[in-house]
Amino acid sequence: MVVARGGGLGFGVFFQAWAAAGGSDAATIAQVVRSTELAENLGYGVAWFTEQHAHLLGGFWGRVGAPHLLIAHLAGRTSRIGLGTAVRLVADLDAARLAEEAVTLEHLAGPGRVHLGIGAGMAAGGDPAERERRRSRTRTLSEELDALLRGRAPGRADELAVAMSMPELADRVYVATTDERLLAQAARLRQGYLVGMFGGNRHASMVRDFRRLGGSGPVRAVRLVHVDTDDAAAIRRVAPVARRLWTQFVPPSPGWRAVKEQLGLAPPLGVILEQFGWIVGGPSTVASAVVEYASACGLNGLDVAFHLPGIPDEVADRAMADFATAVIPRIRQLMHASLEPITT
Known part of the structure; x- marks a missing residue:
């Protein structure tokens, strides 16, 4: 078993249970169950599940309306x-x-x-x-x-x-x-x-606000990640998915909706990935990006979302395994002296 920790940073997985219109609720929930079991075998510390009740994001949405029941099942x-x-x-x-x-x-x-x-x-x-x-x-x-x-x-x-x-x-x-x-x-x-998950460029200031207000509790953040054998393979896999999601996606805030309208339906891939806060690449690229982000935010934990509509379940599960086996050891090497060990 791989212990999914890097330096003082704990790692979890995050399931939105998103599926595209026409997708099966039952199949999506079954996939979440299987992938959570895999995440445990890979050594991830925690699995998180969203609660969603409406088609808020456009052509795809979360299929778990009662995460406490899913947790009871997974217990x-x-x-x-x-x-x-x-x-x-x-x-x-x-x-x-x-x-x-x-x-x-x-x-x-x-x-x-x-x-x-x-x-x-x-x-x-x-x-x-x-x-x-x-x-x-x-x-x-x-x-x-x-x-x-x-x-x-x-x-x-x-x-x-x-x-x-x-x-x-x-x-x-x-x-x-x-x-x-x-x-x-x-x-x-x-x-x-x-x-x-969204707004990665604002996360550091958000965490600073929490600490400024006296917050001493643990801080965890969510990021979309896809890791593949190398940068080129990761981009090839993600590019069509990202472009399709962008055309379907309805941003959750008025300000972001205005930004999307200004960018249009076909901005450069790099812009789309930046808007989604999606970290994409081979193991070294992903590890470096995670270290930069987690250090800037002062995180205690990072919870990674691998599963998205358009990425086959087996590909997302493989990325989750590669992150545990190939990325986290690199993160540990980069961060071992920069973060104190955590106990939460």
């Missing part, structure tokens, strides 16, 4: 790899039910394996009032969730069927947000920070 099929939500869309949930859910998953999976990423999600149609409502509700729920998991909710224990005081699980709660108020709250509660 019985794996034994070591961490299992995380990235993220539970909590603005319309109840804190006690979410805590009960997380504690039950921890009992099923075993101590230390469940990681709970939470976020507000996107407002339908980009409505500013709905966006603020979701952010406000997420701040309230995050505070309540922390109190419940740390046993600091007087009077609630007698009301609840599940004994949910589990401080060690509270230490594995992460927020995914650009809302400075939620970041400040996460810093105060000693929660971790999940930095999203």
Whole structure:
């Protein structure tokens, strides 16, 4: 087994469970299960699963609407790899039910394996009032969730069927947000920070903001990666997929939608890869790019997305294996003296 760690940087895998229009929900979920089992055998530390409920990105979308159920299933099929939500869309949930859910998953999976990423999600149609409502509700729920998991909710224990005081699980709660108020709250509660897949050029400043606000919890980020035998082979594989995705893709923010409109449907491949934040190349190229990015951001963990519509599952799985066997050792060599070992 390859232990997927490099220097002080922990590595995980990230599954959007995206499939193109006409793709099978059942086949997509089955692929996620198989690839998670492979990720465990390769030594990755954690697998994260998104929650998606709408066709927000255009011609492809995520097929997992209930990541906690997927985690419950995988708890019985794996034994070591961490299992995380990235993220539970909590603005319309109840804190006690979410805590009960997380504690039950921890009992099923075993101590230390469940990681709970939470976020507000996107407002339908980009409505500013709905966006603020979701952010406000997420701040309230995050505070309540922390109190419940740390046993600091007087009077609630007698009301609840599940004994949910589990401080060690509270230490594995992460927020995914650009809302400075939620970041400040996460810093105060000693929660971790999940930095999203897109906007890689902004990630370093986002992490600096979290640390400036007093955040001491672990920071993890997601990046799209494709690794192949060499740079030319990686580009050949990714180029048609990237161009097709770009034509189908609806950016999640108004500013990015304006950028895409300005760039048009056929910008140079390098521009498309930059817009997606996609790291593509042979092992040495990918390792160097990861080290540069992770060092700039001061990451504790990097969670890699390999599977995309247009890349056959077996090719994505091979890239995941190559990253573990050929890229991470190079990252370890480059980073061993630059990051402190982590224990989270």
